[in-house]
Amino acid sequence: MNAAAALLLITAVSTILTTATGQPDDVAQPEWSLWPYKHVHISNELGSSVVMTVHCRGKRFLTKTKDLGVQYVGDGGEYTWRFKPGFFGVTKYPCHVTAVHGSQSVHVDFVSYSSRSRHAFVEHKNNVYWAVKRTGVYARDVTKGASGDVLKYVWVHDS
Numbered sequence: 001m002n003a004a005a006a007l008l009l010i011t012a013v014s015t016i017l018t019t020a021t022g023q024p025d026d027v028a029q030p031e032w033s034l035w036p037y038k039h040v041h042i043s044n045e046l047g048s049s050v051v052m053t054v055h056c057r058g059k060r061f062l063t064k065t066k067d068l069g070v071q072y073v074g075d076g077g078e079y080t081w082r083f084k085p086g087f088f089g090v091t092k093y094p095c096h097v098t099a100v101h102g103s104q105s106v107h108v109d110f111v112s113y114s115s116r117s118r119h120a121f122v123e124h125k126n127n128v129y130w131a132v133k134r135t136g137v138y139a140r141d142v143t144k145g146a147s148g149d150v151l152k153y154v155w156v157h158d159s
Contacts, residue, residue, distance in 0.1 A: 035084050039127045040093060040112050043078040043140075052099040052132055054079050056112060061089020091115045097132055099155075106155040110137050122148070 044052050052073050058066040063086070071079045085091040093113040099106055111117065113128055121128050122141040129140035136155055141148030 035087070036126050037082045037084055038091075038113060038123075039080060039082045040130070041078055041080045041127060042073070042095070042097075042112065042130045042132060044073045044075055045131050045133045046075060046099055046101070047134070049075045050099055050101065051075070052097055054095055054097050056081070056093050056095040058083060058091070058093045060086035060091045062086075085115050097137065099132070101134065101155075105158040107158060108137055108153050108155050110153040121152075122150075 040056075042054055044050070046052060054071045054073055056068045058068065066083075068081060073079045083091070083093070091113070092111060092115070095110055095112045097108050097110075110130075112130060113121065121130070121139045124142050127142070129142050131138040131140050131146070131149055133149075136151050137153040138149040139152050140146070141150075
């Protein structure tokens with residue numbers, strides 16, 4: 001077996017192992033696993049009954065993009081999903097968030113999870129938390145609560 005075929009076989013097996021769990025989404029996972037789930041939480045802290053839209057897509061090495069669809073998150077609500085990172089290469093979840101502040105429409109694009117750039121967010125027990133506020137998107141350190149929020153991305157005002 002040549003190197004390319006071996007790499008393809010290893011990638012296929014790791015993809016199967018990292019995506020097939022045989023458990024429904026609402027079943028609690030053990031604290032430790034060889035390939036633990038990662039959970040991303042994006043909370044709407046815009047206030048004033050502002051509804052935000054969140055559209056994220058996942059990409060893993062040698063797999064097609066997984067579109068999570070457009071989600072509408074009300075004031076005080078949270079959008080959460082889970083995934084298993086790829087064994088090889090990069091796992092990345094870029095997101096596009098839009099909202100209307102008064103009469104001004106705003107948007108922001110950010111990477112909610114990337115296996116290569118962990119400095120951009122805080123991960124705690126396989127969970128990554130983001131807080132969307134009037135000034136932008138904040139990485140949240142849940143061990144510190146809201147006082148641990150760090151502004152990472154600012155809103156872009158639509159014309």
